[in-house]
Amino acid sequence: MSTVQISAADVNRLRQQTGAGMMDCKKALMESNGDFEAAVDYLRKKGAKVAASRQDRDNNEGVVIAKATADGKRGVIIELNCETDFVAKNTDFVALGQKFADLAIEKNPATLADLLALEIDGQKVEESIVENTGKIGEKIGISKYEVVSGEKVVAYIHGNYRLGVLVALNEDVAGAEEAGKDVAMQIAAMNPVALDKADVDASTIERELEIAKEQIRAEGKPEEMVEKIAAGKLNKFYKENTLLNQEFVKDGSVDVRKFLDNTSKGLTVTAFKRVQLGA
Numbered sequence: 001m002s003t004v005q006i007s008a009a010d011v012n013r014l015r016q017q018t019g020a021g022m023m024d025c026k027k028a029l030m031e032s033n034g035d036f037e038a039a040v041d042y043l044r045k046k047g048a049k050v051a052a053s054r055q056d057r058d059n060n061e062g063v064v065i066a067k068a069t070a071d072g073k074r075g076v077i078i079e080l081n082c083e084t085d086f087v088a089k090n091t092d093f094v095a096l097g098q099k100f101a102d103l104a105i106e107k108n109p110a111t112l113a114d115l116l117a118l119e120i121d122g123q124k125v126e127e128s129i130v131e132n133t134g135k136i137g138e139k140i141g142i143s144k145y146e147v148v149s150g151e152k153v154v155a156y157i158h159g160n161y162r163l164g165v166l167v168a169l170n171e172d173v174a175g176a177e178e179a180g181k182d183v184a185m186q187i188a189a190m191n192p193v194a195l196d197k198a199d200v201d202a203s204t205i206e207r208e209l210e211i212a213k214e215q216i217r218a219e220g221k222p223e224e225m226v227e228k229i230a231a232g233k234l235n236k237f238y239k240e241n242t243l244l245n246q247e248f249v250k251d252g253s254v255d256v257r258k259f260l261d262n263t264s265k266g267l268t269v270t271a272f273k274r275v276q277l278g279a
Helices: 008-018 022-031 036-053 091-107 112-117 125-136 176-190 202-218 223-241 256-263
Strands: 061-068 074-082 141-149 152-158 163-169 269-276
Touching: 008 022, 008 036, 022 036, 036 125, 061 091, 061 152, 061 269, 074 091, 074 152, 074 163, 074 269, 091 112, 091 125, 091 141, 112 125, 112 141, 125 141, 141 163, 141 269, 152 176, 163 176, 176 256, 176 269, 202 223
Parallel strands: 061 163
Antiparallel strands: 061 074, 074 141, 152 163, 163 269
């Protein structure tokens, strides 16, 4: 053990730079003979050990951050997870999520793997996650990363960082920002499975038709009517579960498609993403 005298100022400086606990900082400086940079490395290594020891922990809490670029042409969503709601609500943890989202906005990585490989503060994002695991004392990680591009992209965060939405519109016109926000809130509330009828996965359609047919047969309807009634039930499914055909939550007299067209002739959604914490 080092006999070097460690001042409170040095401990506080290390604490400010690394975010580690006071006793951990003091120990790091003592183990490093007062060498500040070596103490930083010591704490980073300690973080790695903490991360390794918590790999079997569930980390279903966290924050979802949605952001759009300044020009509104692209947006990103990241889900940064931790183990407890207590940490998720910590301002430093939220700020860390914002920092990773800002990096994604700046560098435009195509995938989560690309995001993790980017550099932030002189180290890769994946290394920063390990280091912050050591500081926070909980297993953390980015579990989801989504990107949307379009003529006008609107980002929306719902429920204290519990859910994030991106909406891409085909035009950047007057009223598009507000309309995009309304549609994003619709997506958050109604969780559509696809943009329009043609975008629904074939396996989903097949499953819905099979369920409908079984229900119809169970009701004792004649076999010759089964296909026709099932087709009607599928249309109802489209209306309830595809975004453009859903009843607009703010005005039940129109669907989302009509709401957008009323805002500006021809305005529509070209893509959307919805990320819910832990889902």
